[in-house]
Amino acid sequence: MNDTQQRSVRARVTRPGNPGRLLRTMGIAGMVAALVAPAIGFAADPPRPPNIVIILGDDLGFADMGAFGSEIATPNLDSLATSGVRFTNFYTHASCSPTRSILLSGVDTHLNGLGNMDEWTAPNQLGVVGYEGYLNDRVVTLPQLLKEAGYHTYMVGKWHMGKAPGQIPAARGFERDFSLLDGAGSYWDMTNFTGAAPRSVFTEDGRYLTELPKDYYATQTYTDKLISFIDANRGDGKPFFAYVAHQAPHDPYHLPRDWRSRHVGEYDKGWDAVRQERLARQVELGIMPAGTELSERMWFLPDPVLLAPASRAFLGKRMELYAGMVENLDFHVGRLVDHLKEIGEYENTVFLVFGDNGAEGTDLFKMIAGSPGTRDFLFAAVKWSQTHPNAWGDPGSYVAYGPMWAQVSMTPFSQYKGWLAEGGIRNGLIVSGPVVKRPAGSVNHGLMHVADIMPTLLELAGASYPKTYQGRELPALLGRSWSPMLAGEVESVRTSQDVLAWEVFGNRAVRRGDWKLRWQVRPFGKSEWELFDLATDPAERKDLAAERPDKVAELAALWDDYVRANNVILPSRTPFETMEKQMPQRVPDDPGFPPLTGKKQFVPPADMMADPKP
């Protein structure tokens, strides 16, 4: 029997096994095992823990996968969804490195070093523990613990949690890696965004790269590398943990040419229509309940119906590229899945798929490129000035789809990445693999958080979270293991009394049960607490703060608890501090207002028409 066959057999044997469930059912199973142990003796290898693959889409929106209502073709991701479970009430953080830090440490951002994004650390946060701007050494990482539990640990893709030698993936538990250390950059080469930091920094297996492999394209190369890592260690029988932190579909939308023109004209209908279509599919799929309303079209966005066809086509082409990015990502996920099937590992692999935060609606390039006369503008003029639509996707082009399409990606929610409205922090999650005992293709609405992944996977791997690591006391894990929920024993690992809370860029939110209290700077918020009932208003259309001061007070007290428990220091400076003066005044989105814009040409009755009298 060759290696592949052996692994296949082992995978089949171990499929029913689940360390977490075994532990919980030890009372009964233990007695049974004691009776039959002499009979089975050494007839089989001890169950091997499953492989674990986390596929993280960078800025992938809640509604961007077909399984979550998108028109974008994602057959491979959808296949994972139909063989596993989709989760509709899963929370990340509002921006990338904070989410990633929680994912890999299980600890709140204000403790793990990403209390703010490194790029936006405020003056009053500088030098404060928990705000280092990288994943600090006060936490232990998921790959470190899995490695100690006997796993191979692989990472490909974006890291964004530190660049110094002690902060890179190899130093934080990854045995093999091919990583972009920056938060973004070209998909084609090492070009980054500013004159001060013109080159993206990559590592491979702990060494900083002087150049990229030939024919580099981020999504493809990451996949190739991961497959090579997996294949290199296939023979030793150890399970692997793969953190596939794809750069896609983060802007700029760099895309091979043959992926750019698969949706020409499909988005000319405009963002409102596409949002409505996605919501209808979400209701049909059971992702959202019937009667769900769309969030308001943000007040500064035009009604696409009032735009000239060329404007809609011009803006729609951005979404065409984004759709291509997602489809290309799906294609390479499919390559990985197919490879695991070919080598007999698929059946024993747990997949987790989600986006790291809300879709990106902010014009990052404008923030990065500066204004004429500045250093960064000059850099952009040389490196990032391929602005013609036919160049979109090429090296040197910087295309993002803007807030209108970000709202589409976050259908039906409000706002997008960087904000603590549901559109900034709620994402679609797929979990599949042998650990899932819920009906294949089912949808679950239990409240979940990215911090849950660490305890879940540790339990899955038969590992545990230590009190100390390398002599240092560790902070408590923030999340809850999903094992009972994945096993179908409960619908949610949280009760209506459990609390989730967020803070980044000075915006803050706390959720308990269906109630959410939110404070956001104007004009995206009111610079005061807003209250929403997410059970009836997931799109956060109606602020109930004035009607329910009791609930505001209750949740505000929970917020204060969160601040005290997690070292929260509100920033003295934020990227949004001048926004209110730069943006149009916020007004409600009342469909049909003003009637003027919808008035059609009046046609008098034909029998009352007449020529002018002489």
Add this chain to the structure above:
Amino acid sequence: MSDTSSSRTRAGWLALALASVLVIGALWPSQASAQVPPRFYWKTLSGTNAIPVIVNSMSGNTNPFDPAHLVAPGANLDATLAIGGYARMFTLLDRAAMAAVLLPMGRISGEVSAADQTINSSARGFGDPMFELNVNLIGPKAQKNLVDVLRYEPGFSLDVIADLAVPVGEYDSGQPLNLGQNRWYGRLGAPIVWQLGPWVPGRRTTLELLPAVWFFGTNDDFEGKSLETDPMFQVDAHLTRDFTEHMWGSLDGAWYTGGTASVDGVEGEKLDNLAFGLTLGYQINDNLGLTMGYKSTVNDSAPGDLQMDGFMISLVSGWHQIIEGARRLESGE
């Protein structure tokens, strides 16, 4: 942040459209050297209008006003041509089409050897106006609106053209040199534009071919004789490349064969000539395009060979109602 980006992107299509619509090719004098310039058959928005002003300075042993290139061995002719014209893009059965009229004018002079005599001759005035109809057969559909402009890429485009010159130009049968040709003539051709690589301003590359056949009527009063010319086959070839978003260049070639002329039944030699040249183009602004070029025959050492070279400079002004109006609104903000 987001709001300004939104308005910026909304306005973007207009600038793009401006740049795209008015790149209508310089309307080179098709009579002069029987060749159209590179990028002449690129398509643009239906309803676009263009007026060319073209000046040529040419020398050789043939009358550049005569597309048949009747060679006058030993002649040394100099011509200054100006051509005014008008072209309009339109849609015909969902295909891109163009109708154009070109009116040559100018002067020509030189020594002409005829009937064993060398005489000085000159002519001035208007030549024969030529009408051209062009319809695209293979390639993108007509650009009927700005959305089509946004999405236009020629890929592999093939047109059919029909030219007809009307013999109303100045003609004196007693003169060996004339601007008008005193006969009907025209051309059928199949212009090809083949996009090589991306269609991005600044990086566009095309291979363009124009196989065509010229047909000539009889001039019954060619210095009192009858001039007949066999059909002439012509292939123009251009390899064009953008240097920047606004500047481009082209390597040009042309091959002529056939076109045997008979004067009162006495046949001359069949043409079999090659010419090569260079063209530079520059888009001055959204409405004005400048083209400069030089071309010369190369296999022209024998006395009966076609010898011709010339400099050309053209300025083409293009406009479209939507673009002009939108620009007025934008500039008025």
